[in-house]
Each structure stands twice: as structure tokens, then as C-alpha cells.
Amino acid sequence: MSDALLNALAEALARLVTAVETSDEEVLDPDTAVKWLEHTGHVLAGLDAADRRALDALFREAALREPPGPWREELLKVSAGFGLDEDTHLTTVDAVADHARRYAATVRGNDPATPVPTCPGWNLGDLTRHLGTVHGWAEHLVTARPATRVRAGDLPLDPPADPAAYPDWFAARAEGFAGAARAADPEAPVWSPGADPHVRHYPRHVLAETLVHLADAEIALTGTARPLDPDTAADALDHFLTTAPYVPWIAEPLAHLDRDGAVLRLSARDSGAVWTLVLGGGGFAWSRGSGDTEPTADVTADAGELLLLLHRRYGADDPRFTLTGDRDLLDDWLAAGRL
The missing domain is CATH 1.20.120.450 (dinb family like domain)
Incomplete structure (x- = not known):
């Protein structure tokens, strides 16, 4: 990929993110904006350190090509907003x-x-x-x-x-x-x-x-x-979901749930983070954000409580958790994912 193309893509993404961040509520629904930016942030968080540093540099270069003023200042916030300037x-x-x-x-x-x-x-x-x-x-x-x-x-x-x-x-x-x-x-x-x-x-x-x-x-x-720090707990939950398909005593039972197409959503009330798990294909796929599919079951709690629920430290009947939809799906997942 050429440097010109990389610069163009980085500038386009920075401009799009800034436009979303600065949109008036009458133009763009805030919940929709959060969903878009959360998904983008999760994708960027998966980059390795070298690529994160490179993208940070590209975002900053794109911002500095703009004349001084409020728009440039907003563009300069993009890297920080996604944590690209952090180690x-x-x-x-x-x-x-x-x-x-x-x-x-x-x-x-x-x-x-x-x-x-x-x-x-x-x-x-x-x-x-x-x-x-x-x-x-x-x-x-x-x-x-x-x-x-x-x-x-x-x-x-x-x-x-x-x-x-x-x-x-x-x-x-x-x-x-x-x-x-x-x-x-x-x-x-x-x-x-x-x-x-x-x-x-x-x-x-x-x-x-x-x-x-x-x-x-x-x-x-x-x-x-x-209570656990919401961002710390969320990263641990990301790690669990990323690693689970490689843990035989979790992956194999999940592969035999026979719930292809079922959608389990985990919603963190303390941070607004959302995880969407779609079963099927001999396992499951997951993503940050609510997606466009109606969940079969949705569990809401603080991020740390959701982490402990997936590790069976709390039961689903605990009053910390609010469940809507198909309770059997959550029970099946927890039974299959027993550590």
C-alpha cells in the first residue's frame, strides 16, 4: 500500500470521526454516534503497538495539514480518543x-x-x-x-x-x-x-x-x-472472548450447543460498552457494539460483574444482572463455558 493511499485513508477516517464527534444531536442521534465510534475504537484497539503508533502519526499529520483553528484542534483529539497515543x-x-x-x-x-x-x-x-x-x-x-x-x-x-x-x-x-x-x-x-x-x-x-x-x-x-474499573474489566472480557475458542474445554462444549444464529448480548451499564456474541459455525463470533441484529438474550450489569458472570463467579439469578429475552440461551452458554 502506497504512502499516499495510507495518508488518504487516515485523513478520511480522522475527518469522519471528527464529523461524528462534533455533530449536533439534531443531525446525528448520540446513541448511534456512540455505537459507530465504539466499534471503530475496538477495531483500532486490536492493532499491534507498531501499527497503533503509525496510525497515531498519520492522524496527527492529517490534522497538522489543516490551518490553525477549531477544526484542526478537533482532528488532533482523534488519536487520544482512541487511545492510540497510549502505551x-x-x-x-x-x-x-x-x-x-x-x-x-x-x-x-x-x-x-x-x-x-x-x-x-x-x-x-x-x-x-x-x-x-x-x-x-x-x-x-x-x-x-x-x-x-x-x-x-x-x-x-x-x-x-x-x-x-x-x-x-x-x-x-x-x-x-x-x-x-x-x-x-x-x-x-x-x-x-x-x-x-x-x-x-x-x-x-x-x-x-x-x-x-x-x-x-x-x-x-x-x-x-x-467493583472493578470498567475499562480494565472490559479489556479482560475482550481477552476472555478472544481466547475462549483456543481453550478446548470451553470451545468444544460451545461447538455443540446447537443454537446456531442465537445472539447473546452483554451490556455494561457503567461504561456503555456492549459485546455481541453470535453462535454458530461450530463456535461463536463476537464483536464490540450492539450491531444490527436483535439479541436472543441481553444481560445488563457493570462490566466487572459481566466478567465474573462469564467466569461463573456470580450466578445469572443474582440481582446484579438484568436479563431480557431467552434465559435458556444464557444458561446454555454458562454451562458450556464452565471453567
Whole structure:
């Protein structure tokens, strides 16, 4: 693709986005504008870091070709609006570190024998050992960058003999992963259990694990999980839906649901984010945004609650969730997607 064509496409997209952003409500319905821009943002979020930087530069060059004034200023906001000027890899690593510290503070000083009802058969010590193993395993992967699968059980992660010492051991493993991930090139190739065999996969993977297991610990100790940041939870939900087709014990049951054409919509009331899941073809396809298809079932809750629903940490009957449409579709999905 020529530079001229790239510049033209970037300028056209920047102008279109700015026109949508600045349209009067009488010209363009605000809900429609949000739906259009949300879908565009999700597509752009899937670009790797190098392409995001390149598109950021193209948007800025297009803006600076305009004469000074309000239109140029609006064009200059396009990159920021889509987060193209952010280092998403480091932002995710920071989120992992923050939630790992929150996890360590939550479990430290509590009885490791405390049952974890959302992980039947596990206690708090088991949960902490597992999550520390995830962080240590991921640290090895982003550092050594193997081309083939490495099992956590094959690594010398050295958990202490006394479960009471697990929180400090976990904290050390989490710090090790965060440091290694910050130092690593997010574009570097490495084996991964999902769709993205690059280092950038692992902060998202570890963040999702940490969010869910933090909720497990909070539920075990207090009966409920504290709210999650909507954008952080949404990214973890994106990651789950992207990775699920590569997880055999999720993908295979979903492939046999016999609900081809059914549409499950997840709506986040705290951020307005929407996920549309269409079953069929031996699995499912998903996209951000409400799309044009009427959902078979729609579930509304905060983004963090939707994440925990898909991980079966909350039941669909919990009053946090508002369901319209075919309840059987949601039940079938949750039964097939059991982790």
C-alpha cells in the first residue's frame, strides 16, 4: 500500500470521526454516534503497538495539514480518543501490578484454610499458590520467549512449604512478572495458548487471571467482590472472548450447543460498552457494539460483574444482572463455558 493511499485513508477516517464527534444531536442521534465510534475504537484497539503508533502519526499529520483553528484542534483529539497515543502494553502491566498488590493485601494475614466457594475444593492457600504460579510461569515466558508450550509444573517456582507464607511469595512472583513484562518487547514472538503468540498476550492474560482470582478471594472473605474499573474489566472480557475458542474445554462444549444464529448480548451499564456474541459455525463470533441484529438474550450489569458472570463467579439469578429475552440461551452458554 502506497504512502499516499495510507495518508488518504487516515485523513478520511480522522475527518469522519471528527464529523461524528462534533455533530449536533439534531443531525446525528448520540446513541448511534456512540455505537459507530465504539466499534471503530475496538477495531483500532486490536492493532499491534507498531501499527497503533503509525496510525497515531498519520492522524496527527492529517490534522497538522489543516490551518490553525477549531477544526484542526478537533482532528488532533482523534488519536487520544482512541487511545492510540497510549502505551497499552505498559498500561496493562501497571494494572496487573496494581491488582496483584490488592490481592496480596486482601489475603495477607487471613487463614489460608479459608474455603473459596467460587473455586469448589480450593482454600485461600490453594488460590494464592495458583495465582503465584500463573505470574511466575508468565515471567518465564516473557523472558525466555520459548516457541513451544512450557508447563508451569516444569518450572522451579519454589512455593514455600507453609501456606501462611504464600502471600509474600505471591507478591514476589507478581513483582517479577511485572518487571520482566515492562522490560520485554511486546512485539517479540513467544508461544501463547491463544490467538496472539507475542509477549503482549501475557499482561492481558495475567491481568484477567488476577482480576478473577482477586474476586474469588474477596468473595471468600467478605461474601462479595469489590467493583472493578470498567475499562480494565472490559479489556479482560475482550481477552476472555478472544481466547475462549483456543481453550478446548470451553470451545468444544460451545461447538455443540446447537443454537446456531442465537445472539447473546452483554451490556455494561457503567461504561456503555456492549459485546455481541453470535453462535454458530461450530463456535461463536463476537464483536464490540450492539450491531444490527436483535439479541436472543441481553444481560445488563457493570462490566466487572459481566466478567465474573462469564467466569461463573456470580450466578445469572443474582440481582446484579438484568436479563431480557431467552434465559435458556444464557444458561446454555454458562454451562458450556464452565471453567
